[in-house]
Amino acid sequence: MEKDTYKTIVKPSEETLFKDRNSKFFGYAFPVHSEEDIKRCLEELRKKHHTARHHCYAWQLGTESIRFRANDDGEPNNSAGQPIYGQIQAFDVTNVLIVSVRYFGGTKLGVGGLINAYRSSAQLALEASEIIEKTIxxxxxxxxxxxxxxxxxxxxxxxxxxxxxxxxxxxxxxxxxxxxxxxxxxxxxxxxxxxxxxxxx
Missing domain, CATH: 3.30.70.260 (ACT domain)
Structure with a gap:
């Protein structure tokens, strides 16, 4: 039986905060329908957090033909965007953008620490979102x-x-x-x- 429903979020999540060794990760989830929406959300966050070093994110659009992207924004390869995208898959949502904004706390977390922090930040943002099921x-x-x-x-x-x-x-x-x-x-x-x-x- 072909699936004819999908899950998405209703409105932007509340800001969430994950901390690890003085690094702060602010998490956000946004409902998006186009790459223009995504660009707009990222621009707004860059203005809001203009002193942050990293704005890492992942997004997924579509219900049957899926498009997605994961971006490490200067963090080590696959240590940020991929763990964020993993949470989009874990929550099985689409038409969504998750951003984790990092303020460096002076202690390096290492790749394992970064993966955990970005994954946790994305998870918190999705848990703070209202997820609904819609029909295709x-x-x-x-x-x-x-x-x-x-x-x-x-x-x-x-x-x-x-x-x-x-x-x-x-x-x-x-x-x-x-x-x-x-x-x-x-x-x-x-x-x-x-x-x-x-x-x-």
């Missing part, structure tokens, strides 16, 4: 004449479908949203209605 939705465009309105409305009501947009001009055009697991049977239902056009968008 498919959007269809329906085009039909007014004579089919009742038929279409009946299917929409019976199947509990969300109309995102409607244009009623010479003929009718609906943009509808349907859960991925119901999409195929719904498509077939609409396709079988004579003189109705349906296409995925």
């Amino acid at each position: 939705d498919i959007h269809y465009k329906l085009k039909f004449g007014y004579d089919l309105m009742n038929k279409v409305q009946r299917v929409i009501k019976e199947r509990n479908i969300t109309i995102i947009n409607q244009k009623l001009e010479l003929d009718c055009e609906y943009i509808i949203s349907v859960r991925k697991k119901d999409a195929e049977s719904l498509f077939n239902t609409f396709e079988s209605i004579y003189q109705l056009e349906i296409s995925e968008i």
Whole structure:
């Protein structure tokens, strides 16, 4: 059975703090939908923590085709971004950016210490976030004449479908949203209605 839900966070987490030998790691989780969102969040944090030495982060976007990146921002290779990304995977969330801002406390932590600190910082940020489950939705465009309105409305009501947009001009055009697991049977239902056009968008 194909998965048609995913987990994400609702709003930015509260700032969290993890300390190790006087180094401070401030953790943040943000809901993001594009690389522009990610850039904006990172810029805001760089302004807020402009004296911090490292802004390490990881992000993941998408539900079916996944894109992700992990960035060590000057820390030793794979000691920061990867452990942060590991927590995104452990919590099984997507469309999320986790940033850990480090203020160096004068004592080197070593790679093992850094991995632990960044992992813990990311974990705290995610634990401070409200994680919700959402459905993966498919959007269809329906085009039909007014004579089919009742038929279409009946299917929409019976199947509990969300109309995102409607244009009623010479003929009718609906943009509808349907859960991925119901999409195929719904498509077939609409396709079988004579003189109705349906296409995925």
